[in-house]
Structures are given as structure tokens and as C-alpha cells.
Amino acid sequence: DGVLKANKNYVLVPGKYTWEEKMPRQDSQVENSSLMEAFNGLRVEMHGIRETLPSVLVGHVISPSEASKKPGAVATVFDALGLHLAPRNNGTTYHLPARCGPEWIFSWQWPRSVTDDRILERQSYEPVCNFLKRLCLFGEDVSDGQNCVEGLLFNNDIVSRRKENPHLIRGQQVYHRHRVAGRTDIAVLKEERRGHILRHMVKFAIELKTVEGYRQSKTGCLREAQLQLIGLNAFNTLSSPPVLLSNLARTHQVVYLAKDEEWNYGIVVQDCATFAAAVHFAKLKSDEASISEHFARPNTPEQSDSST
Numbered sequence: 001d002g003v004l005k006a007n008k009n010y011v012l013v014p015g016k017y018t019w020e021e022k023m024p025r026q027d028s029q030v031e032n033s034s035l036m037e038a039f040n041g042l043r044v045e046m047h048g049i050r051e052t053l054p055s056v057l058v059g060h061v062i063s064p065s066e067a068s069k070k071p072g073a074v075a076t077v078f079d080a081l082g083l084h085l086a087p088r089n090n091g092t093t094y095h096l097p098a099r100c101g102p103e104w105i106f107s108w109q110w111p112r113s114v115t116d117d118r119i120l121e122r123q124s125y126e127p128v129c130n131f132l133k134r135l136c137l138f139g140e141d142v143s144d145g146q147n148c149v150e151g152l153l154f155n156n157d158i159v160s161r162r163k164e165n166p167h168l169i170r171g172q173q174v175y176h177r178h179r180v181a182g183r184t185d186i187a188v189l190k191e192e193r194r195g196h197i198l199r200h201m202v203k204f205a206i207e208l209k210t211v212e213g214y215r216q217s218k219t220g221c222l223r224e225a226q227l228q229l230i231g232l233n234a235f236n237t238l239s240s241p242p243v244l245l246s247n248l249a250r251t252h253q254v255v256y257l258a259k260d261e262e263w264n265y266g267i268v269v270q271d272c273a274t275f276a277a278a279v280h281f282a283k284l285k286s287d288e289a290s291i292s293e294h295f296a297r298p299n300t301p302e303q304s305d306s307s308t
Helices: 026-052 072-080 117-122 125-134 211-216 219-233 275-286
Strands: 053-062 088-094 137-142 154-163 176-182 186-189 204-207 243-246 251-257 265-272
Touching: 053 072, 072 154, 072 219, 072 251, 088 275, 117 211, 125 137, 125 176, 125 186, 125 204, 125 275, 154 219, 204 219, 204 275, 211 219, 219 243, 219 251, 219 265, 243 275, 251 275, 265 275
Parallel strands: 053 176, 088 265, 204 243
Antiparallel strands: 137 186, 154 176, 186 204, 243 251, 251 265
């Protein structure tokens, strides 16, 4: 009711303002209280979700052919799976059973006229595939990605679960995800090929090395076969293909996946007396029931329903 003064910037308009009009209405107080309760509940739920949902840390992408060139990346993949870099050897030598007929005789020898190691290795693919054909096995040369999707026989995530990152929420699962992508030299299929070769069609794989190539890096050759085994078996619910590693002379090994009663996986190597014996053993292992459905897959979070 007093006199109002105005300056050049503002004009004051007289009016009556009461204390009651400045106070919030009772229904607004109820609405605000409900919103706060809902917000607090949402914060609790979001915290629970963040603890339950995993954090995925993307790691290495590696090809088996890079096994000798990237030992650190290879070691990281093996560590993520809880595998030893040096596989367990059975300590025995497998011989071709006496009941096997003359079709099991493999007598091919490396030609001495070729000096280029890669060209020499390629010359072994056809005689090996012909030998497999005599045994009614379907061998396919996939050394350059022939008949494979995007030139890859396998291209699979390798996943592990760890609780080692201190920057994440306490109790949150951490998945380290790597990728193994590549191929082998020869894929032995379950049946005759029709169209592209997919991983589930593989009965077992064969990785061939020249005598000199194997001599130069025995560890690298074996590690390459192990990575091929990992790529072929990672979360494979249909089969557990072994890998046959041979220099077609004195060294013939079958690398295969094994597990214990608690589904702890390991890689095992079986030495064989001859290439034919190695093929026979690989065939026997490939005929066994699959054990790789939980290999390299993330574990089910403890809070979730294991049936999903």
C-alpha cells in the first residue's frame, strides 16, 4: 500500500501477496513425496542391475597363423581360458590297430626338388586328401579359405569371467572377450560338402608342416594347432573336433579337448606312430560325444536363472 518507485530498468507493479500463496499445496507435497520414493527405489534397482550386468572388456583378435609372431596375445587368450601354454601329453604312442586294412597305408614322401617351404607344404594337400578319400573321409583343402565364409573356417569369441578390475562396482562380473579367427590346412567334414563349409560340419582338422618348418619352431607349430582347436571348439554345442598336427615324416600328434567332472577344460596331446595312426585316432576322438558346449562361453551370473 506504500508508494512504488520505478527506475529506468524495471517497473514494479503493486499487488497483494500472502504467505499462504507461497507455501506448497498439500496435494503437491504428497506428489513430491511419492516421486522421491519412486526415484530412490529406481536408484536401488539400477544399482542392482549394474552389479548384475557384466562389463565386457574387448581384448585381442588373433589368427592361429600368428601364434609365433604374437606370443603375448596368445598367452592372454590361454590365460583367459585357464589353459596351460604347454598342453598335457598322454605319454604314450598310439599305433594303427592291426585290424585296419591296406587302405590305411600312407606312403607319400616329400619331394626333394622343391626348396620353397610354403610351396613344398602345399604339395602335400592333394595326396593327403586322396588318402582320406580312400578311407571314406571327406577332406577339403581350406588352406586359403576355399569354400569358407569370408575365408574363415572359424571366427569365434573367447570369453572368460574375472573379478579383477578395481574400477568397477563391487561384485560386478568382468568378461574378457577375445576373438580367434582363421582356418587350418585341411578340414575333414562329417559329410560331403554342399556349398560353404561351416564350423559345425568339421569332423576334425589337419595342420601340415614340412620337416624343416616343424624343426624350426616345434613350439610355434603346436601352439598354432592349439589355437585352431580353440577356434573350432569355442562354445561348439554340436561336436568337439580335434586337430591333427603332422610333418608327414616322424612327427604325428592329435591335439584334443578334455574336461573333468567339474567342467574344467584342458588340452591334451596324443603322439602317434604314423600319419595313418594319427588319422585313425583323430577319427575316434571326433566320434565321441561333444564336450565343448561350455568351453569359452561366459558363465551364467549367480543372480540369474540358469535356465535362461
